Amino acid sequence: MTDFFNLAKEYVPELFRAAFQYTLPLTIISFALGLFFAVGTALIRSARLPQNEWAAAALQIVKGIAAFYVWLFRSTPLIVQLFIVFYGLPNAHIALFQSAWISAITVFSLNTGAYASESIRAAISSVPDVQKEAAQSLGMTGSQVYWNVVLPQAARISIPPLSNSLIGLLKDTSLASVITIVEMFYLSQQIAATNYKVLSMYILVALVYAFFTSILAIGQHYLEQYTSRFAQ
Amino acid sequence: MITVKNLTKAYRDKKALNDISVTFPAGKTTAIVGPSGSGKSTLLHSLNLLTRPTAGSMTVDDIAVDFSQEIARSKVLEVRKQFGMVFQEKALFTHLTVLKNLTEGPIKVRKMSKAAAEEKANALLQEFNMTELANRYPYQLSGGQQQRVAILRALAMDPKYLLLDEPTSALDPELEAQVLRVLKKLAESETSMIVVTHNMTFAQKVADQIVFIDDGQLAFQGSTQDFFSSSEKRIEQFLGAMSF
Numbered sequence: 337m338t339d340f341f342n343l344a345k346e347y348v349p350e351l352f353r354a355a356f357q358y359t360l361p362l363t364i365i366s367f368a369l370g371l372f373f374a375v376g377t378a379l380i381r382s383a384r385l386p387q388n389e390w391a392a393a394a395l396q397i398v399k400g401i402a403a404f405y406v407w408l409f410r411s412t413p414l415i416v417q418l419f420i421v422f423y424g425l426p427n428a429h430i431a432l433f434q435s436a437w438i439s440a441i442t443v444f445s446l447n448t449g450a451y452a453s454e455s456i457r458a459a460i461s462s463v464p465d466v467q468k469e470a471a472q473s474l475g476m477t478g479s480q481v482y483w484n485v486v487l488p489q490a491a492r493i494s495i496p497p498l499s500n501s502l503i504g505l506l507k508d509t510s511l512a513s514v515i516t517i518v519e520m521f522y523l524s525q526q527i528a529a530t531n532y533k534v535l536s537m538y539i540l541v542a543l544v545y546a547f548f549t550s551i552l553a554i555g556q557h558y559l560e561q562y563t564s565r566f567a568q
Numbered sequence: 569m570i571t572v573k574n575l576t577k578a579y580r581d582k583k584a585l586n587d588i589s590v591t592f593p594a595g596k597t598t599a600i601v602g603p604s605g606s607g608k609s610t611l612l613h614s615l616n617l618l619t620r621p622t623a624g625s626m627t628v629d630d631i632a633v634d635f636s637q638e639i640a641r642s643k644v645l646e647v648r649k650q651f652g653m654v655f656q657e658k659a660l661f662t663h664l665t666v667l668k669n670l671t672e673g674p675i676k677v678r679k680m681s682k683a684a685a686e687e688k689a690n691a692l693l694q695e696f697n698m699t700e701l702a703n704r705y706p707y708q709l710s711g712g713q714q715q716r717v718a719i720l721r722a723l724a725m726d727p728k729y730l731l732l733d734e735p736t737s738a739l740d741p742e743l744e745a746q747v748l749r750v751l752k753k754l755a756e757s758e759t760s761m762i763v764v765t766h767n768m769t770f771a772q773k774v775a776d777q778i779v780f781i782d783d784g785q786l787a788f789q790g791s792t793q794d795f796f797s798s799s800e801k802r803i804e805q806f807l808g809a810m811s812f
Contacts, residue, residue: 387620387638388638464658466655466656466657466658466659467658467659467661467662469618469653469655469659470653470655470659470660470661470718471661472618472648473616473618473648473651473652473653473722473731474648474652474672474673474676474677474721474725475645475648475649475673475677475725476673476676476677477641477645480676480677484672484676485661485663488663489661489662489663492663565705566662566663566664566705566706566707
């Protein structure tokens with residue numbers, strides 16, 4: 337046991353440095369972008385078709401693209417997506433970049449966006465129609481109805497599933513190790529390879545992941561408390 | 569005055585409203601009555617275009633709308649600004665306090681300053697003895713309070729016409745009375761109101777005009793007195809079914 341504590345004392349600072357240098361930035365940037373994709377996709381997929389036939393046809397096509405995007409990223413493994421973008425595309429000379437960082441952020445954000453869009457879509461459709469009608473009856477435009485009434489109410493409902501996505505993403509950034517990013521998990525592998533304390537090192541890195549995800553879970557708790565001030 | 573001509577709302581296999589021609593005078597209270605599912609709510613929702621009729625036309629004061637054509641977005645918004653609407657229930661914005669429910673429309677739609685909108689909202693709350701509710705959220709209100717706040721939210725927009733869709737049908741009798749007293753007060757101050765209601769006592773006491781919709785058809789339009797003393801079979805049947 338003292339062995340483990342000594343190991344922890346020695347390597348936790350290094351693991352934290354890797355967390356702050358790679359794991360957390362990857363998580364935060366990818367989640368922010370992912371949220372942006374998710375809201376856009378959810379809005380498109382829950383939009384009603386306009387009366388105008390041409391506008392309706394155009395929207396139908398955009399809806400198709402949005403549905404395809406969600407299907408694509410949910411139906412294939414994250415690690416395969418990383419390999420395709422980082423190794424596959426450059427090999428076929430169709431990549432505009434060959435940066436592990438950009439590849440990782442691209443894949444993580446699109447992947448999270450696909451899952452989160454379903455959470456947000458469900459939250460949007462759970463806002464009662466009469467809330468929208470009330471906003472419309474005040475003379476609000478379609479976008480005003482969404483920004484002022486539907487999205488604020490949907491945001492509260494989507495906090496638990498979105499927290500799931502965020503926590504999942506933080507752990508999934510460990511997969512960035514397969515595309516050469518020396519994030520927290522990759523670092524622990526490298527250390528274990530040199531000091532042979534394999535079990536202890538992996539337990540240590542697991543605890544560091546648990547530390548950060550627990551902070552997120554606590555944050556979720558307070559966010560839920562704050563936003564539930566207007567609900568029973 | 570609102571003049572509706574030959575309004576029809578057809579769904580694929582049935583007509584919810586068929587060839588309705590009716591007028592709603594300004595400064596008066598009109599009660600729209602009829603059996604459940606007869607189309608009275610659809611008629612009310614057609615006036616501020618929350619429902620789009622499939623044929624017919626209407627004029628709201630000097631704004632003309634042709635239902636058989638696509639209605640421009642700007643015209644839809646213009647029409648809606650003429651109306652305030654109160655729904656059956658649960659239509660207050662749940663994420664906003666009472667005060668913010670009252671200022672949301674004036675600030676976002678009428679582009680009033682926050683201070684001016686709040687001043688107006690507070691004046692309304694004071695006039696209707698509800699100042700103590702200003703900072704509560706809708707879930708903290710009784711059903712009757714919610715509906716009275718909903719009425720004020722509509723009034724805060726200075727609508728020319730107030731539309732009410734069964735505003736008391738979800739309430740217990742004593743809460744219903746609170747809301748009806750507010751409506752009576754508004755009727756006495758010559759607010760133009762169009763109320764869909766099941767409450768015949770209220771209709772008889774407060775309405776100047778009755779519009780009776782039966783199975784998607786206009787079955788009667790006329791004074792309240794004429795309606796309740798009518799010997800027409802359909803009206804007698806309806807009123808008979810409402811009493812016990």
